[in-house]
Amino acid sequence: LKHSVTEISTCLLSRSAPLLQQLERSMSTVTIPPPACMLRPLEAPLRYLFGPGPSNVPPRILAAGAKPIIGHMHSEMFEVMDDIKEGIRYAFQTQNNMTISMSGSGHAAMECAVFNTVEPGESVLVAINGIWGERVAEIAERSGAKVHRLVKAPGGYFSNKEIEQAMQKHKPVLFFLTHGESSAGLCHLVDGIGDICRKHNCLFLVDTVASLGAAPIFMDKQNIDILYTGSQKALNAPPGTAPISFNDRACHKMFNRKTKPLSYLFDMTYLSNYWGCDGKPARIYHHTGPVSGFFALRESLAILAEKGLEESWRKHKEIAAYLYKGLEDMGLKLFIPDRDLRLPSVTTIAIPDGYDWREMLAYIMKHHQMEMTGGLGPSVGMVMRVGLMGYNCEKFNADKALHALQDALKNCKKSKA
Amino acid sequence: LKHSVTEISTCLLSRSAPLLQQLERSMSTVTIPPPACMLRPLEAPLRYLFGPGPSNVPPRILAAGAKPIIGHMHSEMFEVMDDIKEGIRYAFQTQNNMTISMSGSGHAAMECAVFNTVEPGESVLVAINGIWGERVAEIAERSGAKVHRLVKAPGGYFSNKEIEQAMQKHKPVLFFLTHGESSAGLCHLVDGIGDICRKHNCLFLVDTVASLGAAPIFMDKQNIDILYTGSQKALNAPPGTAPISFNDRACHKMFNRKTKPLSYLFDMTYLSNYWGCDGKPARIYHHTGPVSGFFALRESLAILAEKGLEESWRKHKEIAAYLYKGLEDMGLKLFIPDRDLRLPSVTTIAIPDGYDWREMLAYIMKHHQMEMTGGLGPSVGMVMRVGLMGYNCEKFNADKALHALQDALKNCKKSKA
Numbered sequence: 001l002k003h004s005v006t007e008i009s010t011c012l013l014s015r016s017a018p019l020l021q022q023l024e025r026s027m028s029t030v031t032i033p034p035p036a037c038m039l040r041p042l043e044a045p046l047r048y049l050f051g052p053g054p055s056n057v058p059p060r061i062l063a064a065g066a067k068p069i070i071g072h073m074h075s076e077m078f079e080v081m082d083d084i085k086e087g088i089r090y091a092f093q094t095q096n097n098m099t100i101s102m103s104g105s106g107h108a109a110m111e112c113a114v115f116n117t118v119e120p121g122e123s124v125l126v127a128i129n130g131i132w133g134e135r136v137a138e139i140a141e142r143s144g145a146k147v148h149r150l151v152k153a154p155g156g157y158f159s160n161k162e163i164e165q166a167m168q169k170h171k172p173v174l175f176f177l178t179h180g181e182s183s184a185g186l187c188h189l190v191d192g193i194g195d196i197c198r199k200h201n202c203l204f205l206v207d208t209v210a211s212l213g214a215a216p217i218f219m220d221k222q223n224i225d226i227l228y229t230g231s232q233k234a235l236n237a238p239p240g241t242a243p244i245s246f247n248d249r250a251c252h253k254m255f256n257r258k259t260k261p262l263s264y265l266f267d268m269t270y271l272s273n274y275w276g277c278d279g280k281p282a283r284i285y286h287h288t289g290p291v292s293g294f295f296a297l298r299e300s301l302a303i304l305a306e307k308g309l310e311e312s313w314r315k316h317k318e319i320a321a322y323l324y325k326g327l328e329d330m331g332l333k334l335f336i337p338d339r340d341l342r343l344p345s346v347t348t349i350a351i352p353d354g355y356d357w358r359e360m361l362a363y364i365m366k367h368h369q370m371e372m373t374g375g376l377g378p379s380v381g382m383v384m385r386v387g388l389m390g391y392n393c394e395k396f397n398a399d400k401a402l403h404a405l406q407d408a409l410k411n412c413k414k415s416k417a
Numbered sequence: 418l419k420h421s422v423t424e425i426s427t428c429l430l431s432r433s434a435p436l437l438q439q440l441e442r443s444m445s446t447v448t449i450p451p452p453a454c455m456l457r458p459l460e461a462p463l464r465y466l467f468g469p470g471p472s473n474v475p476p477r478i479l480a481a482g483a484k485p486i487i488g489h490m491h492s493e494m495f496e497v498m499d500d501i502k503e504g505i506r507y508a509f510q511t512q513n514n515m516t517i518s519m520s521g522s523g524h525a526a527m528e529c530a531v532f533n534t535v536e537p538g539e540s541v542l543v544a545i546n547g548i549w550g551e552r553v554a555e556i557a558e559r560s561g562a563k564v565h566r567l568v569k570a571p572g573g574y575f576s577n578k579e580i581e582q583a584m585q586k587h588k589p590v591l592f593f594l595t596h597g598e599s600s601a602g603l604c605h606l607v608d609g610i611g612d613i614c615r616k617h618n619c620l621f622l623v624d625t626v627a628s629l630g631a632a633p634i635f636m637d638k639q640n641i642d643i644l645y646t647g648s649q650k651a652l653n654a655p656p657g658t659a660p661i662s663f664n665d666r667a668c669h670k671m672f673n674r675k676t677k678p679l680s681y682l683f684d685m686t687y688l689s690n691y692w693g694c695d696g697k698p699a700r701i702y703h704h705t706g707p708v709s710g711f712f713a714l715r716e717s718l719a720i721l722a723e724k725g726l727e728e729s730w731r732k733h734k735e736i737a738a739y740l741y742k743g744l745e746d747m748g749l750k751l752f753i754p755d756r757d758l759r760l761p762s763v764t765t766i767a768i769p770d771g772y773d774w775r776e777m778l779a780y781i782m783k784h785h786q787m788e789m790t791g792g793l794g795p796s797v798g799m800v801m802r803v804g805l806m807g808y809n810c811e812k813f814n815a816d817k818a819l820h821a822l823q824d825a826l827k828n829c830k831k832s833k834a
Contacts, residue, residue: 029635032510034722035503042497042715044487054708057486065709066483069474069655070461071788080459086452093449103657104521107682107704139681218446232705238486240520240657240707262679264556265524285793287524288649290657290710291471292482298459305451371488376702 048370048392050401052182052210052346054232054239055389057296060303061237065296072288080298081275081289087301088243091212091235091309092227094219098268099245100275101297102228103289106209109228109242111139112266113205116246116254117226118174120144125172125202127163129156130183131377132207136176143262148172154379155184155336155348160192167200173253174203180211182233183376185336185348185385187215194223203250209233209242213304213390214316214345225250231293234316234345234390237300240293300390312390316344319393323347323386326402330409335383345393348375348383349405354414357384360405363412368404465809467818468790469599469627469763471649471656472806474713477720478654482713489705497715498692498706504718505660508629508652508726509644511636515685516662517692518714519645520706523626526645526659528556529683530622533663533671534643535591537561542589542619544580546573547600548794549624553593560679565589571796572601572753572765577609584617590670591620597628599650600793602753602765602802604632611640620667626650626659630721630807631733631762642667648710651733651762651807654717657710717807729807733761736810740764740803743819747826752800762810765792765800766822771831774801777822780829785821 049056057065070077085099092099102108114136118124124145126137129152140147148170150158158177167175175197180187190206197204203225208217213234219227228244231237246254246268254261254268261267270286272278304312320342324334327349335348342348351357357374361384364370375383386401388394466473474482487494502516509516519525531553535541541562543554546569557564565587567575575594584592592614597604607623614621620642625634630651636644645661648654663671663685671678671685678684687703689695721729737759741751744766752765759765768774774791778801781787792800803818805811 029638030510030726031635031638032507032512034507034725035500037500038504038507038715038719038722040500042481042484042500042712042719043493044484044497044712045493046485047487047491049486049488051488054486054488054705057709062483062485062709064459066479067459067461068463068479069466069471070464071466071468071471072656074464074788076460076462080461083452083454083457083459087455090449090451090455093447095449104525104682105705105707108521111680111682135681142677142679142681218448221446221448230705238707238709239489239705240710260559262559263528264552264559265521265528288471288522288647288656290522290655290707292474292479292655292713293657293707293710295459295461296709298455302455302459305455308451309447371491 046369048368048400050386050388050392050397051371051373052385052387053230053389055236055387055392057236057238058391061296061299064299065238065292067295069291072291073283073285077291078276078283080294084294084298084301085275087298087305088245090305091243091301092219092245093217093221094245096219096245096247098251098272098277100271100277101294102242102244103287104242105239106228106230106242107135108266109244110136111263112244112268113226113228114139114143115261115263115266116268117203117250118143118145119257119259121146123148123170123172124174125150125166125170126176127158128152129158129186130154130178130181130379132178132181132183133176134377154382155181155186157186157188157341160196163193164196167196167202172202174205176205178207179217180208180215180343180345182210182343182346183379185343185346185383186341187211187343190222190224197225198223203253210346211343213309213312215343216313219245231297231300234312235300235304236390237296238293240290241297316393319388319395319398320344320347322395323388323398323401326398330402330406332405345389346385346387348385351382351384352409355412359412360384360408363408364404367407370401370404372401463786465785465787465817467803467805467809467814468788469802469804470647470806472653472804472809474653474655475808478713478716481716482655482709484712486708489708490700490702494708495693495700497711501711501715501718502692504715504722505662507722508660508718509636509662510634510638511662513636513662513664515668515689515694517688517694518711519659519661520704521659522656523645523647523659524552525683526661527553528680529661529685530643530645531556531560532678532680532683533685534620534667535560535562536674536676538563540565540587540589541591542567542583542587543593544575545569546575546603547571547595547598547796549595549598549600550593551794571799572598572603574603574605574758577613580610581613584613584619589619591622593622595624596634597625597632597760597762599627599760599763600796602760602763602800603758604628604760607639607641614642615640620670627763628760630726630729632760633730636662648714648717651729652717652721653807654713655710657707658714733810736805736812736815737761737764739812740805740815740818743815747819747823749822762806763802763804765802768799768801769826772829776829777801777825780825781821784824787818787821789818
């Protein structure tokens with residue numbers, strides 16, 4: 001229960017004499033000097049971003065993001081946003097009207113999904129086989145949900161039967177699964193799970209941040225109720241925007257809440273209006289979206305539309321297979337044994353015996369200007385990760401990555417372990 | 418009370434035969450075709466952004482935002498973030514260690530401030546004299562706070578006595594005031610309020626989104642506990658980042674909470690680590706910050722440091738005075754009668770008798786490619802707003818704005834009212 005006291009006072013404009021004096025005085029009292037570091041130009045080295053993201057942004061997308069901006073509420077901006085919606089619908093393979101981009105990274109989409117569809121006290125089931133499920137569980141708990149965790153080791157696979165059993169037991173309103181588990185390198189199948197969720201009156205929320213554009217996903221056909229992704233992986237836009245889509249089932253749940261969502265910024269009632277999805281004629285100011293970020297996101301979705309999803313999926317699969325062979329040829333072992341379950345965009349390598357993975361990665365960064373990374377969350381110390389996503393997904397980049405790894409294997413002294 | 422059931426299952430990698438078939442089949446079932454709109458190039462017209470923001474982004478900042486990106490956790494990125502912190506400290510005139518940029522617009526900073534410093538059931542006092550106080554009150558209510566509103570008409574001024582009386586009555590843990598009330602065109606003085614807050618054991622939260630760099634503010638000397646701004650006003654960066662700083666009093670409150678903040682994304686425990694403010698040697702992945710947005714923000718803060726705060730304040734005051742004279746010379750009336758209380762970055766004009774403000778603004782957009790705006794929230798229908806901020810704050814732009822208004826006054830038919 002909230003109590004509020006409203007005090008309406010008449011508008012009394014103070015015209016006291018000391019005001020002007022205060023203003024004048026305050027103009028001359030800067031005590032913190034301009035920082036010396038700011039008199040140096042911005043420096044950022046060129047890097048091969050072959051980790052799990054962000055990936056390298058192609059010049060065409062950088063140029064789109066550098067166009068002079070327009071207002072966030074100009075009609076031309078709404079056209080750009082309409083294009084983005086179409087581009088997301090294609091990438092997600094959905095006809096959902098309620099399709100927008102968050103003004104934030106994948107975590108903003110995660111919080112938006114949970115904040116809008118779950119009310120305090122409701123049950124949420126989260127499949128955890130890497131870091132992303134952990135994050136969603138944490139977010140849902142903070143929202144006051146009863147969170148039930150279905151936990152496997154990183155890269156673990158959930159059978160539909162296991163999922164249905166947990167659903168029967170916990171009666172969740174929302175079930176979360178990661179399609180592209182980038183911390184483990186797993187691409188989880190989703191077929192049939194949407195149907196199980198419908199049977200149990202539960203929404204199906206899927207994270208495709210690391211997989212969209214790299215591995216097939218069909219939001220409508222696979223009965224996914226809420227799907228989101230990030231801009232900085234296979235889409236190759238800078239981080240800071242995150243496409244998300246809700247189907248009618250999800251809309252019905254989120255627009256028939258008893259309580260307001262915890263966040264005003266992520267409230268879909270306002271975001272749906274801002275994105276022209278609520279059928280109302282006027283768009284009302286909610287927040288100021290990242291205009292340059294939306295320009296870049298539009299360009300990245302345009303590139304995907306031009307290339308075609310099938311070609312993008314095929315290419316990621318082909319280059320991943322080439323990478324697997326190269327890795328195995330140099331004696332490295334892939335972390336996900338079943339190649340059909342490997343995430344084509346991010347490959348996880350079991351840490352070779354006797355090597356210090358931190359040393360190898362530092363060597364590769366220093367000598368090859370190349371980012372590869374270790375594990376994340378529960379997979380730290382288990383894997384090294386190589387991502388070749390979108391623009392970076394080329395045979396010559398796979399060769400560069402393989403060469404760098406070979407060099408590190410040769411030059412990084414084996415530890416005593 | 419939260420209940421959670423953890424189920425640890427062994428990792429069972431499914432190797433069922435139909436998997437590969439499913440994958441192969443799914444590659445060929447794209448049913449949503451690439452959208453035609455995406456085969457057109459991105460179009461965005463050149464605009465004079467003379468509204469309340471975003472303002473035009475100078476080429477130098479656009480170029481910084483278009484630099485090839487690096488990883489969000491690379492050491493060079495941490496250097497950029499360290500520079501940003503220094504730049505914010507200068508702009509805010511503070512030595513606070515806990516100084517960061519949000520990965521989001523001003524609303525993200527607003528929610529971050531409230532989510533981290535207020536716990537459910539605590540009392541919050543919000544001064545409302547335009548839209549921004551309304552927003553903070555809404556955000557605090559959603560957080561479960563007891564919100565007390567101190568309401569004036571748009572542009573109203575709160576005396577320190579009124580504020581102290583309300584504080585005595587409601588015993589808030591947080592008091593919010595807008596320094597630059599862009600919806601009304603008011604620049605509220607803050608002298609003495611920080612002391613009143615200390616006396617009453619309350620944190621002082623100030624919004625300078627529309628005023629930073631345009632009107633003097635001294636976070637440390639004025640005893641402001643939490644201060645935030647936006648990137649897209651007088652700083653002239655694209656929207657999408659928002660500097661925020663917390664002093665020791667604010668840190669003490671927010672790091673001694675009994676409950677977790679509602680948002681994981683905006684949890685200062687993690688954000689302070691991401692920004693290297695928590696004194697810990699290692700920075701742990703929290704979320705992926707908007708790398709390009711941070712490049713642009715750094716450049717905008719560098720420009721302010723080069724120019725100097727005093728010069729920036731002087732320039733905004735000078736150009737605003739020039740604009741006031743031009744407006745009054747053509748018979749327009751300024752909405753804030755006391756010129757010492759006018760916000761130098763955003764000037765509010767009372768809607769001239771017999772004119773339809775929507776028609777005037779549409780005329781100016783159509784014939785002068787220039788954005789001016791109407792009111793916002795409670796000031797809709799009361800004012801038209803002209804913003805000349807940072808890069809846009811030049812005499813020749815004031816002349817352009819005056820010329821466009823003169824033209825609209827001449828050509829927009831008077832309504833019958």
